Amino acid sequence: MPNINTPDSGHNAPDENSGWQWLPYTDATLLATLKHAIRIIDGRIKGFRPCDRAFRALPGGRSFTQVWTDPDVWISFDPKNNGRDFGVTNFVGGKEISVTKFALRMGHWTTAATLVHEMAHVNGAPGGDSHAAEGTLRSCLLSGLEDPNILGAIERVADAARLA
Amino acid sequence: MQPDWPDFYPPLRVIVAAVMVVGLPGFALACRCIEPSPAQAYKAAQGVVFGEVISVRKENERGDVVYVFEVAESWKHNLERQITIHSGTTCSFNANAGLKYVLFLRQTKSGNYDTGQCMGNQSEAKAGPTLQYLRAMKPAK
Numbered sequence: 540m541p542n543i544n545t546p547d548s549g550h551n552a553p554d555e556n557s558g559w560q561w562l563p564y565t566d567a568t569l570l571a572t573l574k575h576a577i578r579i580i581d582g583r584i585k586g587f588r589p590c591d592r593a594f595r596a597l598p599g600g601r602s603f604t605q606v607w608t609d610p611d612v613w614i615s616f617d618p619k620n621n622g623r624d625f626g627v628t629n630f631v632g633g634k635e636i637s638v639t640k641f642a643l644r645m646g647h648w649t650t651a652a653t654l655v656h657e658m659a660h661v662n663g664a665p666g667g668d669s670h671a672a673e674g675t676l677r678s679c680l681l682s683g684l685e686d687p688n689i690l691g692a693i694e695r696v697a698d699a700a701r702l703a
Numbered sequence: 704m705q706p707d708w709p710d711f712y713p714p715l716r717v718i719v720a721a722v723m724v725v726g727l728p729g730f731a732l733a734c735r736c737i738e739p740s741p742a743q744a745y746k747a748a749q750g751v752v753f754g755e756v757i758s759v760r761k762e763n764e765r766g767d768v769v770y771v772f773e774v775a776e777s778w779k780h781n782l783e784r785q786i787t788i789h790s791g792t793t794c795s796f797n798a799n800a801g802l803k804y805v806l807f808l809r810q811t812k813s814g815n816y817d818t819g820q821c822m823g824n825q826s827e828a829k830a831g832p833t834l835q836y837l838r839a840m841k842p843a844k
Contacts, residue, residue, distance in 0.1 A: 556767070556791045557817045558809050621747065623821050625735035628793045630765035642735075656735045657793075666733045666766075666793040666820075673735065 540577050541612040541636070541654075545570070552615050553635050559627045561615035561637045569643045573614065576650035580607065584655065584679050593678035597671060598663030599632065603655070603679060606662045614638060614654070626653040628660035636661070652676055652684035734794035736821035741836040744823025748807035750816065751778040751837060753830070756798045757785070767791035770798055772806065778837055789817040796824050803827035805834060 544550045544563045552561035564570040584590055584603065591602035599606070606612070617627065617637040625642040629635040636657040642649050659672035676685045745751060754775040762769050770788045788806065790796045796818050798804055807822040818824060825833055 557789065557795065557819045559792050559794065559819075623737045623739055623743075624794075627734065630767075630791070631793055633765065633793075653735050660793045664733075666795055667797040669733045672733060672793075 540581055540607060541609070541614050543570070543573065543577075544613050544615040550613055550615075552613065553629045556629065558619075559637060560617045561613075561629070561635055562618065564616045566616075569616070569640065572643045572647050572650055573638065575647035576654055579647060579651045580654060584651075584681075587680060590655075590675070590679035593675045594659065594662055597659060597675075598665070599661070601662050603658065603662075603675075606658045609634065609661070612636065612658075612661055616640070616643075620644065625649070626657050628657045631660055631665055632663050634661055648681075648684060652681045655679050655681060734820040736794065738821050739823050741823060741833045744807045744833075745778070745837070745840070748779065748822065749810045750780045750782060750808040751805065752776070752782060752786070752808065753803065753805045753827075753834060753837070755803045756800050759798065759800050762789065762791070765791070766795065768795060775803075776837075778840060786816055789815060790819055791817075792819070794819045794821065796820055796822070798824075798826075805830045805837070 542548065542550065544552055544561065546563045546565060548563065550563070564573065585607050586604055591604055594601060594603040594606060612634045613636065615635065615637040617624070617639045619639040620641045622641060624639050626636060626638045636654070638650060638653055642653045655676055656672045659675045660666070664672035664675070673685055676682055739747065752772065752774045754773045757771040757773050760769045768790050770790070772786050772788050774782050774784055774786060788808065804824060804826050806818050806824050808816045808818055809822070810816055823833065
């Protein structure tokens with residue numbers, strides 16, 4: 540799983556860029572939500588073959604499991620709570636993710652979907668008008684959260700597919 | 704399994720339900736964010752400009768870009784005729800030289816301008832309603 544930027548982590552996070560910040564997690568409630576989202580991904584999405592396949596098709600060529608277990612990926616906190624912004628990666632192919640307070644307040648499912656989206660950028664999914672990053676949610680058991688205006692939950696096919 | 708809703712902020716469920724019914728201007732799929740309405744974008748921005756992108760310069764190997772922008776109209780603040788605008792991260796706004804845009808700007812502590820996705824930016828071709836909204840307001844110049 541990725542590293543979490545906390546005050547004790549000693550992580551040298553990126554400077555603010557275009558209004559986005561990569562800050563340590565200092566709020567216990569928000570950190571708990573992030574850890575819950577990470578547990579969902581660790582338990583249900585990591586190792587899920589369709590998700591791994593979708594990620595291998597991205598420019599970085601790595602499976603979701605490979606990206607998720609990359610020891611150089613960090614998750615920081617952005618205090619935006621504007622009802623619009625969920626998360627960011629420092630650049631396409633970068634390893635510095637930041638999740639907004641808004642996404643965390645929406646809960647662990649929204650946070651999990653945001654993390655999968657940003658992992659796609661870590662794996663080279665382009666920005667701009669590309670749908671590649673968000674499109675991975677369909678293959679990663681989070682299709683109900685592909686559009687955050689639609690509430691959803693992880694599909695029940697997870698366990699069946701794991702056994703396939 | 705039900706979606707989680709933090710107990711410490713129950714009104715969030717109502718707000719999102721309302722959003723689902725009313726709808727939003729759009730969801731930007733490359734950056735995980737929701738495009739604001741013109742009114743929301745105007746309120747959040749520190750400056751708004753309409754004009755032409757004169758040039759696009761790649762600022763670094765990470766894909767940050769700097770636009771030289773010729774201002775035809777501005778709102779909220781008087782801006783110089785030509786300004787530079789930075790955009791970076793996976794949420795950077797992609798614009799093409801020679802085309803006109805409405806751009807909603809944030810001013811950094813150092814006085815520079817930046818912009819990005821989900822700030823309300825639009826190309827001239829799609830900016831009709833936004834320009835109509837802006838032109839109904841008092842221009843900065």
